[in-house]
Amino acid sequence: MTQSRLLSVLVDNKPGVLQRVASMIRRRGFNIDSLSVGPTDDDTISRMTITVHVGRQQAEQATKQLAKLIDVITIDDITGLRNVAHELVLMRMQAPPGERTELLNLVDIFRGRIVDVAASSVIIEVTGSVEKIDNFIELMRPFGIKELARSGVVALVRGDQARIRLMDFAIDGDEPPTEPSRLQGVAGDTTGTV
Amino acid sequence: MLTGAQIALESLIREGVDTIFGYPGGANLWLYRHLPSYPALHHVLVRHEQGGAHAADGYARSKRGSVGVVFATSGPGALNLVTGLATAYMDSVPVVAITGQVPSTAIGTDSFQESDVIGSTMSVVKHSYLITRVEDIAPTIKEAFHIARSGRPGPVLIDFPKDLQAAVTAFNYPEAPVRRRSYPAPPRPDPAKLRQIAELIKGAKRPVILAGRGVLIAGAEEDLAELAHQAHIPVGWTLLGTGAFPVTDPMALQMVGFMGAGYTNKAVCEADVLIMVGMRCDDRVTTRLDSFAPRVEHLVHIDIDPAEIGKNVIPHVSVVADAKVALRELNLLVEPKREHAWLTQIDQWKEEHPVRFTNHTGLLQPQQVLEEMYARCEDEAIVLADVGQNQIWAALWFNYRKPGLFLNSGGTGTMGYAFPASMGAKLANPHKTVFCVTGEGGFVMNMQEMATMVENNIDVNIVILNNSSLGMVRQFQDDFYDGVRSAVDLTFTPDFVKLGDAFGMKAMSTDRLEDVGRMLDDAMAHKGPVLLNFNIDPNANVYPIVPLGKGMLDFVEAS
Numbered sequence: 001m002t003q004s005r006l007l008s009v010l011v012d013n014k015p016g017v018l019q020r021v022a023s024m025i026r027r028r029g030f031n032i033d034s035l036s037v038g039p040t041d042d043d044t045i046s047r048m049t050i051t052v053h054v055g056r057q058q059a060e061q062a063t064k065q066l067a068k069l070i071d072v073i074t075i076d077d078i079t080g081l082r083n084v085a086h087e088l089v090l091m092r093m094q095a096p097p098g099e100r101t102e103l104l105n106l107v108d109i110f111r112g113r114i115v116d117v118a119a120s121s122v123i124i125e126v127t128g129s130v131e132k133i134d135n136f137i138e139l140m141r142p143f144g145i146k147e148l149a150r151s152g153v154v155a156l157v158r159g160d161q162a163r164i165r166l167m168d169f170a171i172d173g174d175e176p177p178t179e180p181s182r183l184q185g186v187a188g189d190t191t192g193t194v
Numbered sequence: 195m196l197t198g199a200q201i202a203l204e205s206l207i208r209e210g211v212d213t214i215f216g217y218p219g220g221a222n223l224w225l226y227r228h229l230p231s232y233p234a235l236h237h238v239l240v241r242h243e244q245g246g247a248h249a250a251d252g253y254a255r256s257k258r259g260s261v262g263v264v265f266a267t268s269g270p271g272a273l274n275l276v277t278g279l280a281t282a283y284m285d286s287v288p289v290v291a292i293t294g295q296v297p298s299t300a301i302g303t304d305s306f307q308e309s310d311v312i313g314s315t316m317s318v319v320k321h322s323y324l325i326t327r328v329e330d331i332a333p334t335i336k337e338a339f340h341i342a343r344s345g346r347p348g349p350v351l352i353d354f355p356k357d358l359q360a361a362v363t364a365f366n367y368p369e370a371p372v373r374r375r376s377y378p379a380p381p382r383p384d385p386a387k388l389r390q391i392a393e394l395i396k397g398a399k400r401p402v403i404l405a406g407r408g409v410l411i412a413g414a415e416e417d418l419a420e421l422a423h424q425a426h427i428p429v430g431w432t433l434l435g436t437g438a439f440p441v442t443d444p445m446a447l448q449m450v451g452f453m454g455a456g457y458t459n460k461a462v463c464e465a466d467v468l469i470m471v472g473m474r475c476d477d478r479v480t481t482r483l484d485s486f487a488p489r490v491e492h493l494v495h496i497d498i499d500p501a502e503i504g505k506n507v508i509p510h511v512s513v514v515a516d517a518k519v520a521l522r523e524l525n526l527l528v529e530p531k532r533e534h535a536w537l538t539q540i541d542q543w544k545e546e547h548p549v550r551f552t553n554h555t556g557l558l559q560p561q562q563v564l565e566e567m568y569a570r571c572e573d574e575a576i577v578l579a580d581v582g583q584n585q586i587w588a589a590l591w592f593n594y595r596k597p598g599l600f601l602n603s604g605g606t607g608t609m610g611y612a613f614p615a616s617m618g619a620k621l622a623n624p625h626k627t628v629f630c631v632t633g634e635g636g637f638v639m640n641m642q643e644m645a646t647m648v649e650n651n652i653d654v655n656i657v658i659l660n661n662s663s664l665g666m667v668r669q670f671q672d673d674f675y676d677g678v679r680s681a682v683d684l685t686f687t688p689d690f691v692k693l694g695d696a697f698g699m700k701a702m703s704t705d706r707l708e709d710v711g712r713m714l715d716d717a718m719a720h721k722g723p724v725l726l727n728f729n730i731d732p733n734a735n736v737y738p739i740v741p742l743g744k745g746m747l748d749f750v751e752a753s
Contacts, residue, residue, distance in 0.1 A: 015324075061504070064503075068499070072376055
């Protein structure tokens with residue numbers, strides 16, 4: 001049985017890393033549902049948030065294979081953990097001046113906003129879970145979607161503690177850690193919701 | 195101040211490199227411009243880049259701790275390395291490939307002999323680098339060698355644009371060890387798991403060990419032998435693990451799996467505790483997956499690569515660690531024991547299912563050639579086998595008692611590997627006898643290297659087991675594809691004696707057993723490459739073999 005799995009990956013911010021990660025996932029026969037990448041607070045490190053549709057054992061294999069890539073620092077399967085997993089959608093909606101009220105009401109309900117207004121269209125921005133975005137898009141369809149762009153999911157686990165902590169890395173001559181080292185995250189506390 | 199090319203060559207010397215296999219071209223000419231100034235680097239001009247990659251592989255495989263080095267130019271030169279890199283990658287062989295690239299300003303413009311080498315090789319290397327700044331050259335080379343030889347070894351490619359080979363900067367080879375947060379040292383074995391394994395061994399009634407190439411890479415043969423002798427555990431091995439345990443040892447089984455010995459397969463299928471060390475457990479080992487070790491109650495897997503744990507078979511206990519460290523620490527916990535009934539049973543299987551061949555035709559059999567070879571060199575020769583029937587014959591008909599004496603392309607199964615790789619093995623081991631066992635099909639795939647061998651007088655004894663067909667494919671077609679022989683006839687193969695003459699290589703040929711010994715004696719006495727063509731029984735087959743789609747116990751033996 002396959003399911004959507006959410007992988008949070010820290011990688012060296014170097015050219016070609018995205019290709020290495022995507023190529024590894026393809027080569028091992030997994031499908032990427034979404035992938036987003038951007039720098040972190042440390043500009044030498046990027047975070048990739050990857051949604052793959054795989055079985056549990058496959059997910060473990062994908063995780064281990066990704067962890068082997070030299071540019072991958074840590075990888076964490078955060079599926080099922082209490083996390084914030086959000087996506088952003090931009091939609092250019094057909095909206096002639098007299099017909100905007102109902103559209104704007106729905107945007108309000110979804111806590112979205114209008115980020116551009118033109119003569120006969122507007123651009124709407126909404127963020128939230130994949131389900132919320134899916135629902136919003138369905139509601140917008142009757143109004144006439146002219147263009148749409150989704151960002152893919154970015155995610156962090158809820159709580160005070162960083163889920164992935166950069167480990168002190170071992171080198172030749174150092175006492176290396178006992179396994180498992182690289183795949184192990186730090187158990188986060190799970191208090192608080194938005 | 196040095197040029198980038200000089201820095202690269204200086205860096206190779208710092209990494210202990212003494213031999214480079216390579217081929218020049220437009221994009222690596224600055225390297226070749228300076229190469230003559232570095233007599234410590236012996237450059238071997240191969241005749242095709244694939245031969246260079248395999249030679250570097252053979253060099254590294256046959257000399258523990260070394261890294262094979264190959265140079266190629268951009269575009270076609272670099273792309274010709276792909277098969278060789280894939281071969282090294284699958285078998286975890288440390289190789290560093292340095293490819294010329296078009297000037298960095300021209301990258302992306304489809305300039306002459308430009309190709310995306312990083313992209314083309316991404317899935318067949320452990321890691322790769324495109325050099326973008328002249329000051330990165332030395333640290334990149336240092337890191338590349340570290341990554342190639344550490345952890346689970348593998349090939350690393352450095353793509354080196356031509357303008358950066360000519361650029362100038364100060365040379366400072368980094369002294370500090372390579373430190374990358376994304377490449378931690380292999381973990382130490384978990385003591386709790388080692389205690390658990392020791393307990394399992396204590397309680398085992400029918401224990402078996404299987405050893406893979408990881409044992410050889412780690413240099414863990416003595417620790418493996420200690421474990422086997424301490425607890426009297428029979429040891430089998432994978433094709434790539436051949437030599438990890440002496441075949442003459444009383445605890446020795448033989449190769450396992452698809453074309454392994456029947457008694458090894460029986461032992462694995464009957465085992466209650468199976469300990470797999472340094473192996474991938476691929477389909478050639480397991481045959482049909484559900485037939486692998488069906489009675490096992492406790493499956494133990496020790497490997498340095500966490501991704502191998504649970505990839506094909508899911509162990510009950512796993513240890514991620516270097517095989518030598520794991521076995522050494524495990525040995526401290528294992529108590530002496532001996533399961534008499536189990537060992538008696540194994541001995542009985544050995545008698546019932548010996549590895550043997552039959553000769554119904556009176557024609558020269560490949561095993562007879564190998565027996566004659568073995569009689570002349572025993573433990574002292576390095577044997578490289580190609581891919582196909584010759585590979586399995588060479589694996590089963592030589593009593594390898596020492597590690598690192600049998601080299602072959604086990605993972606990718608690259609035909610054409612053995613001949614160029616044997617050049618590397620001989621150059622890395624000038625005082626050892628080297629045999630290249632190949633077929634007339636695989637030999638022809640890289641026979642251009644005859645010129646390299648003769649030019650450098652590389653003393654390899656080439657043994658072609660010539661059955662005028664692609665033997666393994668022919669055997670499969672006969673047995674599993676309705677007996678339809680299709681595109682396997684190699685009657686139109688060169689006259690190898692004349693071919694030897696053409697290249698200036700001593701060559702002999704026979705189809706008679708009585709000539710074999712004399713020819714081998716001549717070849718071994720000759721200081722230089724010798725090609726021996728043995729026209730063998732065209733219908734000689736590999737046995738035992740598990741028919742395609744069948745399970746471990748369905749092996750078919752010679753009849």
